[in-house]
Amino acid sequence: MITSERTPLLCVDNLSVRFGSTDVVRNLSFDVHAGRTMAVVGESGSGKSITSLSVMRLADMIGAHYPTGRINFAPEGVAPRDLLTCSRKAMRSIRGKEIAMIFQEPMTSLNPVYTIGDQLAEVLILHESRSRAAALGEAERLLSLVRLPDAGGLLGRYPHQLSGGMRQRVMIAMSLACRPRLLIADEPTTALDVTVQAQILDIMKDLQAELGMAMIFITHDMGVVAEMADDVVVMWEGSKVEQGTVEEVFARPRHPYTRMLLGAVPRLGEMNSHAYPLRTPLTMLRDGELVSEGEERLQDTADYSAAPLLKVEDLSVQFDVRKTFWGRVTHRNFAVSRVSFEIYPGETLALVGESGSGKSTIGRTIQQLQEPAAGEVWFDGRPMSQMKLAERQRLRREVQYIFQDPFASLDPRRTIEESIAEPIHTHGLMEGSRAIKARVGELLERVGLDADMAGRYPHEFSGGQRQRICIARALASRPRLIIADEALSALDVSVQAQVINLFMDLQREEGLAYLFISHDMAVVEKMSHRVAVLYLGQIIESGSRGDVFERTAHSYTQRLISAVPVADPTIRRDRSSLNGEVPSAIRPVEQPPVILPRHDIAPGHCVARENK
Amino acid sequence: EGTLTVSSPQDPGSWDPVDTFLVNWASVATNIYDGLTYRGPDMELVPGLATEWETLDDGTRIRFHLREGVTFHNGEPFNATAVKFTFDRLLGEEGARGPQQSNYTSIDSVEVIDDRTVDFHLNKPDPVLLTKLAGYGAMIVPPVYIKEHGEEYFNTHPVGTGPFEFVSYEPKVGISLKAYDDFWGDGPTLSNLDYRFISEPSTAVAELQSGGVDLVIPPTIPISMIPTIEDDPNLSIVTTPGPTVYALRFNTKSGITRSEKVRRALIMAVDRQSIVDQILGGQAQVIASFQGERSFGFDPNMEPLPYDPDQARQLLQEAGVEPGARVEIDIRGNDATFAEVTQAVAAYLGQVGVIATIKPVETNTLLNDVIPQGKTGEMFQQSWGGWTFDFDNTAYAMYHSGQKWNPYDSDPKMDELLEQQRSLTDRNRREQLLQQIAHYAADRALEMPLYSLNAIYGINNRVEGFVPAPDSRLRLNRVSVQ
Amino acid sequence: MAATISLHLRNLKSLEFILGAVLLGVIVFCVLFSQWLFTPPGAIDLGARLLPPFQDVAHLFGTDALGRDVLSRVAAGGWVSLKVGFLSVMGSVVIGVVMGLISGYYRGVWDVIVMRFADIQLALPFILLAITFVAILGGSLTNTIILLIISQWVQYARLVRGSVLTLREREFILSARAIGVKDMALILHHFLPNLLGPVIVLMTLNVANNILLESSLTFLGLGVDPTIPSWGGMLAEGRTYLQTAWWISVFPGLAILLTVLGLNLLGDWLRDTLDPTGRTSR
Amino acid sequence: MKRVIQAIFVVIAVSLVVAVAIRLTGDPALMIAQGATNITEADLERIREGLGLNQPFIVQYLQSLAGLLTWQFGNSFVGGTSVTLLINKALPATLALAFASLFVSIAISIPLGIRAAVSRGRWSDQLIRICSLVGLSFPNFWLATMLVLLFSITLKWLPPSGMNGMQSFIMPALTMGIILTATNVRLVRTTMLETLNAQYIMVARAKGLSERKVLYKHALRNCAIPLITYFGLQFGTLLGGIVVIERVFNWPGMGTLAFDAVAARDYPVLQAVIMILSLMIVAINLLVDIAYGLVDPRIRTK
Numbered sequence A: 001m002i003t004s005e006r007t008p009l010l011c012v013d014n015l016s017v018r019f020g021s022t023d024v025v026r027n028l029s030f031d032v033h034a035g036r037t038m039a040v041v042g043e044s045g046s047g048k049s050i051t052s053l054s055v056m057r058l059a060d061m062i063g064a065h066y067p068t069g070r071i072n073f074a075p076e077g078v079a080p081r082d083l084l085t086c087s088r089k090a091m092r093s094i095r096g097k098e099i100a101m102i103f104q105e106p107m108t109s110l111n112p113v114y115t116i117g118d119q120l121a122e123v124l125i126l127h128e129s130r131s132r133a134a135a136l137g138e139a140e141r142l143l144s145l146v147r148l149p150d151a152g153g154l155l156g157r158y159p160h161q162l163s164g165g166m167r168q169r170v171m172i173a174m175s176l177a178c179r180p181r182l183l184i185a186d187e188p189t190t191a192l193d194v195t196v197q198a199q200i201l202d203i204m205k206d207l208q209a210e211l212g213m214a215m216i217f218i219t220h221d222m223g224v225v226a227e228m229a230d231d232v233v234v235m236w237e238g239s240k241v242e243q244g245t246v247e248e249v250f251a252r253p254r255h256p257y258t259r260m261l262l263g264a265v266p267r268l269g270e271m272n273s274h275a276y277p278l279r280t281p282l283t284m285l286r287d288g289e290l291v292s293e294g295e296e297r298l299q300d301t302a303d304y305s306a307a308p309l310l311k312v313e314d315l316s317v318q319f320d321v322r323k324t325f326w327g328r329v330t331h332r333n334f335a336v337s338r339v340s341f342e343i344y345p346g347e348t349l350a351l352v353g354e355s356g357s358g359k360s361t362i363g364r365t366i367q368q369l370q371e372p373a374a375g376e377v378w379f380d381g382r383p384m385s386q387m388k389l390a391e392r393q394r395l396r397r398e399v400q401y402i403f404q405d406p407f408a409s410l411d412p413r414r415t416i417e418e419s420i421a422e423p424i425h426t427h428g429l430m431e432g433s434r435a436i437k438a439r440v441g442e443l444l445e446r447v448g449l450d451a452d453m454a455g456r457y458p459h460e461f462s463g464g465q466r467q468r469i470c471i472a473r474a475l476a477s478r479p480r481l482i483i484a485d486e487a488l489s490a491l492d493v494s495v496q497a498q499v500i501n502l503f504m505d506l507q508r509e510e511g512l513a514y515l516f517i518s519h520d521m522a523v524v525e526k527m528s529h530r531v532a533v534l535y536l537g538q539i540i541e542s543g544s545r546g547d548v549f550e551r552t553a554h555s556y557t558q559r560l561i562s563a564v565p566v567a568d569p570t571i572r573r574d575r576s577s578l579n580g581e582v583p584s585a586i587r588p589v590e591q592p593p594v595i596l597p598r599h600d601i602a603p604g605h606c607v608a609r610e611n612k
Numbered sequence B: 001e002g003t004l005t006v007s008s009p010q011d012p013g014s015w016d017p018v019d020t021f022l023v024n025w026a027s028v029a030t031n032i033y034d035g036l037t038y039r040g041p042d043m044e045l046v047p048g049l050a051t052e053w054e055t056l057d058d059g060t061r062i063r064f065h066l067r068e069g070v071t072f073h074n075g076e077p078f079n080a081t082a083v084k085f086t087f088d089r090l091l092g093e094e095g096a097r098g099p100q101q102s103n104y105t106s107i108d109s110v111e112v113i114d115d116r117t118v119d120f121h122l123n124k125p126d127p128v129l130l131t132k133l134a135g136y137g138a139m140i141v142p143p144v145y146i147k148e149h150g151e152e153y154f155n156t157h158p159v160g161t162g163p164f165e166f167v168s169y170e171p172k173v174g175i176s177l178k179a180y181d182d183f184w185g186d187g188p189t190l191s192n193l194d195y196r197f198i199s200e201p202s203t204a205v206a207e208l209q210s211g212g213v214d215l216v217i218p219p220t221i222p223i224s225m226i227p228t229i230e231d232d233p234n235l236s237i238v239t240t241p242g243p244t245v246y247a248l249r250f251n252t253k254s255g256i257t258r259s260e261k262v263r264r265a266l267i268m269a270v271d272r273q274s275i276v277d278q279i280l281g282g283q284a285q286v287i288a289s290f291q292g293e294r295s296f297g298f299d300p301n302m303e304p305l306p307y308d309p310d311q312a313r314q315l316l317q318e319a320g321v322e323p324g325a326r327v328e329i330d331i332r333g334n335d336a337t338f339a340e341v342t343q344a345v346a347a348y349l350g351q352v353g354v355i356a357t358i359k360p361v362e363t364n365t366l367l368n369d370v371i372p373q374g375k376t377g378e379m380f381q382q383s384w385g386g387w388t389f390d391f392d393n394t395a396y397a398m399y400h401s402g403q404k405w406n407p408y409d410s411d412p413k414m415d416e417l418l419e420q421q422r423s424l425t426d427r428n429r430r431e432q433l434l435q436q437i438a439h440y441a442a443d444r445a446l447e448m449p450l451y452s453l454n455a456i457y458g459i460n461n462r463v464e465g466f467v468p469a470p471d472s473r474l475r476l477n478r479v480s481v482q
Numbered sequence C: 001m002a003a004t005i006s007l008h009l010r011n012l013k014s015l016e017f018i019l020g021a022v023l024l025g026v027i028v029f030c031v032l033f034s035q036w037l038f039t040p041p042g043a044i045d046l047g048a049r050l051l052p053p054f055q056d057v058a059h060l061f062g063t064d065a066l067g068r069d070v071l072s073r074v075a076a077g078g079w080v081s082l083k084v085g086f087l088s089v090m091g092s093v094v095i096g097v098v099m100g101l102i103s104g105y106y107r108g109v110w111d112v113i114v115m116r117f118a119d120i121q122l123a124l125p126f127i128l129l130a131i132t133f134v135a136i137l138g139g140s141l142t143n144t145i146i147l148l149i150i151s152q153w154v155q156y157a158r159l160v161r162g163s164v165l166t167l168r169e170r171e172f173i174l175s176a177r178a179i180g181v182k183d184m185a186l187i188l189h190h191f192l193p194n195l196l197g198p199v200i201v202l203m204t205l206n207v208a209n210n211i212l213l214e215s216s217l218t219f220l221g222l223g224v225d226p227t228i229p230s231w232g233g234m235l236a237e238g239r240t241y242l243q244t245a246w247w248i249s250v251f252p253g254l255a256i257l258l259t260v261l262g263l264n265l266l267g268d269w270l271r272d273t274l275d276p277t278g279r280t281s282r
Numbered sequence D: 001m002k003r004v005i006q007a008i009f010v011v012i013a014v015s016l017v018v019a020v021a022i023r024l025t026g027d028p029a030l031m032i033a034q035g036a037t038n039i040t041e042a043d044l045e046r047i048r049e050g051l052g053l054n055q056p057f058i059v060q061y062l063q064s065l066a067g068l069l070t071w072q073f074g075n076s077f078v079g080g081t082s083v084t085l086l087i088n089k090a091l092p093a094t095l096a097l098a099f100a101s102l103f104v105s106i107a108i109s110i111p112l113g114i115r116a117a118v119s120r121g122r123w124s125d126q127l128i129r130i131c132s133l134v135g136l137s138f139p140n141f142w143l144a145t146m147l148v149l150l151f152s153i154t155l156k157w158l159p160p161s162g163m164n165g166m167q168s169f170i171m172p173a174l175t176m177g178i179i180l181t182a183t184n185v186r187l188v189r190t191t192m193l194e195t196l197n198a199q200y201i202m203v204a205r206a207k208g209l210s211e212r213k214v215l216y217k218h219a220l221r222n223c224a225i226p227l228i229t230y231f232g233l234q235f236g237t238l239l240g241g242i243v244v245i246e247r248v249f250n251w252p253g254m255g256t257l258a259f260d261a262v263a264a265r266d267y268p269v270l271q272a273v274i275m276i277l278s279l280m281i282v283a284i285n286l287l288v289d290i291a292y293g294l295v296d297p298r299i300r301t302k
């Protein structure tokens, strides 16, 4: 516990928040001191966002009320106030001025129909009664404060013309506009690429030091906590279960939940010197006790002696993005350019890279959801372009695709039984509804769910359960290759760990091959045999896991790895090298991207030549 | 002094006399133009622009003596040249494009005898011609004005010799007239006369109620709204027996109505008096033949077939018509009152075991396709406004073989009677013949004569000296407003 | 999640259902059994014209200009009105949904053809279409229904096409396609259930609309046999009596209002029920 | 560009449909000669000749198309008035009424729809939704008559018919407005509900903006696309329904013109009216496309 001579800036005391008759936050107390960062961690749904919305008194606007508690706000030189009893009008003068907030989704936090300048100036005009011109001037200054280039030009642009990272920086600028005493950041980087996340975190840290404000930082990424926080509050099912300085909590977690959380975090570099992916036991919380589940074993399933199951050769995919008045294409998105790789039976090949680098496009092309512009995909030694319709249909059975968002990829109006049985019906794999029902039950149990859940609808499941359902559905047609497109990124670390183990178990038992698409380097390191790094539609480095992670050759790969926050407060990296935006793959038609020559630097370790 | 605003149901589109057949043209144009003869609300034919006339050469020549000191609204003098010009125009190229010409084909030529005298040479005697000269296409138009401004201009800027002169016209909205100071007759009391075209009856009534118009002319006011107007202390209903007669005519060619007995039975099955009293609020007279009491050829002694459902049933039985027999009645789609009447008729028919279905047909389709082509049901609506008030006009069209309005019947005897009266100049003999025709048609039960409807005017009490005209052709020079 | 909130909402929802079902139930019952419940609607009694309502138990809603009982006419009139309303909506939904699916799913030439048809249709004002249609083919109940179908399938087609275009990019559709689900199954099992919600809403609105359009036709002199009562027809007939006998048109109007209300309540309920997530957007 | 070509195609197709359809409805010569006795086939032929109906269909059709380009539509069969003259008077009248109606409906339904969305599930929401259904339950001519009874005859505030100054717009626009409100309130409510869930609304609130600003500045403009699309479509419905309203209020517009023209089989007028109305509808849809860009920058820059 931090002790301070001064009175805390914000003192949340015995707060409960209730929707209808359910308490989503129970008897929560914590203090936030000026100049310090308090991280609030906990699993999804534990009440983190609601707590922060309550401090802003925005929770009551979406129907919450507060049966108990006080939120004392005591900025220096002003009489302390209980925010929960403030009038709406008084709250409006505090919001945005004294306390500001950054939300989780940078993509949807800015109003798409107003310019950046308008939205920034709005706060200044409102709280500081500036003229419009003065407000715009200040807005420009703020934008350069968050290190956005060409701040003046940005004022007149619209949110959709900015990348996610830029938008989040605009949000930060907006929240800092009136130099608030307290900044609440609700998962400000969760939706961003690792490299962009690293930049944002840097900026926030710098600004906090500059402005001396207090910060509540909400996240469930322990790496980010380790990097940012002074103090930590751990929440679990609506209550605080642990509190302390960041070093204390990481070094000596007391509550089982905290221990489980920390245990599930994949750590980059953990796997050093292992030749194969390692399946590790899971620490699970059962009835308040920690138990270890599953065996530890090496995942030596890849069969390199066999012929490759899938072979991709010089694959290119392009999208027309801009046309002239007369319909002639002038610009193309060269999403994938001459990509080649192969996957062997029982092997996991990871495809990593930042958002927009063409990972999904490759997956979709293999799954025949997308026509390639050039190149060939061979499955089982047969070129796809020469396959007959029936053969292609069979391919759809043998290759299965798991999408990123487990909620969006299940039809909300069909029971999960119907969804899981769909491949069986489609490919006529089984006859008789009884048999199919039994098979669905078996599949559910296979992925660790109860067979009697079959009649429910997707919305009745949690995210992790839904992703298991998607896996069950993929398994239903007994595939030989599963393309998992960011299949884990929407999941909690603990759930994520469970699903990783499930993937590995299935690989061992069924000899499945995976094309594992992800941008999470830690997860990739943990479960893949080989890795290919994608940058602007080209593979710039590929090789065994050890090659890519331990003997990294390409600077971009290096950058990706260094951007991953490490869940250890004692190591804080310097990432000054990280800057700039990911360039776009959209180019004029007559200027296709230059294909970078590649060469092997070791057997199986292939690297592209670097520009500059 | 003062302005009178009149609601008229339709904009004729052109004010040129040769262009249109609409009664709503006449209800305005009567105030702008004069004919050689004039027929007022009392239906008497009196001198108009001609002070006297004599029929010569066995009815094939008529000599008119023209009124002196008459000028058109543009100052142009009225004289024999104007008369000749008018009829040459009507019978010539310009008239050929309009519908009026066919009414005046009995005129062979017009000869100017001197400035005040003209002779009409006819190709055959035409007993109705003098009446026809009192209206429509025979209105005298100004030759110099038309030649100067052209035909198109004249359509929208009419000039005549009548009591009111044209001020302005807005298509589909209204026309404004003002008193013509040099009118040859009794000058108007009103200084201005405005017409507004309001086609929707209840809208016209609403305007009357709210004071937007002073006078609503027929055929606008629905029977159902008469009580509303009568209840209003500022408004009155003024009626006069009109030229419009209603009948349900029979298909004499097919269906159960082929049999004369059946037709007679159907007529007797319907209590027409009740219909008139109840549905029409007494604003009509039951008729025995297809004409009103003011029609030339009307026989006051002729009695309608009695309402006698028992005998009707018996007749039906004799004709071998089983109860449950069906008839279809085709009516105009836009005539709400008649739809009610027909429903009552259907109810009465139901009481003698004939099941009637009613089929509303879009009016123009009914008139121009269904009836002429003989595609009606067993019965169909025929409403007829004989503006000449001469039964010939009605009877010839209804009963003569091959006529547009007579798709089913062909009767040599009837044809002969009709032809015969046409060439007669002896009024009494003609009247006798027309009455004979009426009787003959009634004997054959060619239609179910229903009623002749009053011309119903709604009027604001501030209007004085208003005399309702049966045919809506109002000359409003004697009317004043408070 | 706040259980009470959803419970509360669910209460309202079931209240909606009960209200809607009762309303529609009573109306449909009266309409279906009007022959036994009320005097025959055709009975003309010229001696009892325009009796005001609530004065005589035999004529609770008064009588019309021909002395017919308004109550029994309202009850019997529902038959035609509901028939017109429902059949025309059913017809246009079937055509519209099929067309919308074709153009949204197959796109390309089909899309262009269907949507150009739709544009032409939309560019022709309804009443003008009606007038010409009736003038050519004559007025009858069947023709009225056909006319309404012709003029309304477009709405559904556009709506469905719009939904299909957004749905086809959704992940669950992609994942079904990735499995290899055939077009027909994809449409039947995935597209249709997911686009029904807005279609149902439009349907409930259109049933009312069509009952009224029938009366506009009567108003313009394009109606059907006046001896067969219909709510729209009664409204048109009663209009000139508004100042002297308001009851002739007010009661059929109320009947329509209650039907519309019942339909909308049921429609909302149905849509919510069809949506297993309970997350209603409309 | 593609849109413009499609629009032209639509107008041509519509005019063709109309030209063919109207010729199936009956002979205008008969219509004109209706009251005349002893009309002969020769007389009819004479009238047809005068009307130019003896030319081949394709010539007549092309003439009418050319009319659209030169804004010279020939003369009406009824009275021979220049159709251009009629249209020039009627078109502004109808457009003014249509826009007034749309305006009234928008002015009613946006605040109501937003209110309903904000108080979703509560009684005010239910009340607004039920009340908006009234407009769906009574036909436009009936509502119009009621308004006339109330405002013109009982209260004597407004003229019952005609087009004379601003006053006379009130009742027709109100009638149409009420009718459209039922669907519009629903639409506004739906789109608003979706928008209110968006993160940027929460952000706007977190800035300390007043509820009014949040709803009407931040939320409403984001609903604009579906609303504008729908209002654009509604314009067509509006022009259709306006025939009845114009009749009831004796409005000298395109509807009145068209109605009379159908009754008289006045080909030149009817054809001109429908072609122009279709052109209007098509043009409005084009405008809607342009308006998209104005309200939503995402579309503008694409």
Ligand SMILES: Nc1ncnc2c1ncn2[C@@H]1O[C@H](COP(=O)(O)OP(=O)(O)OP(=O)(O)O)[C@@H](O)[C@H]1O
Residues within 6 Å of the ligand: A019, A024, A042, A043, A044, A045, A046, A047, A048, A049, A050, A051, A062, A063, A220, C001, C002
């Ligand atoms: N508007 C609402 N009405 C009812 N319940 C709500 C509402 N908003 C949130 N909840 C509930 O409150 C609980 C806490 O939600 P909260 O958003 O604070 O979780 P969180 O810790 O921020 O999770 P995440 O990491 O997924 O953002 C959840 O169980 C959620 O279902």
Ligand SMILES: Nc1ncnc2c1ncn2[C@@H]1O[C@H](COP(=O)(O)OP(=O)(O)OP(=O)(O)O)[C@@H](O)[C@H]1O
Residues within 6 Å of the ligand: A319, A320, A333, A335, A353, A354, A355, A356, A357, A358, A359, A360, A361, A362, A519, A585
């Ligand atoms: N249907 C499409 N039309 C046009 N452009 C597309 C389409 N699909 C993808 N793209 C573009 O192709 C590029 C590669 O997209 P892809 O989805 O493969 O990236 P990704 O690496 O999977 O990124 P993320 O991590 O965000 O999923 C992107 O710039 C994207 O905008």
Ligand SMILES: [Mg+2]
Residues within 6 Å of the ligand: A048, A049, A050, A186
């Ligand atoms: Mg949250």
Ligand SMILES: [Mg+2]
Residues within 6 Å of the ligand: A359, A360, A361, A485, A486
């Ligand atoms: Mg992707």
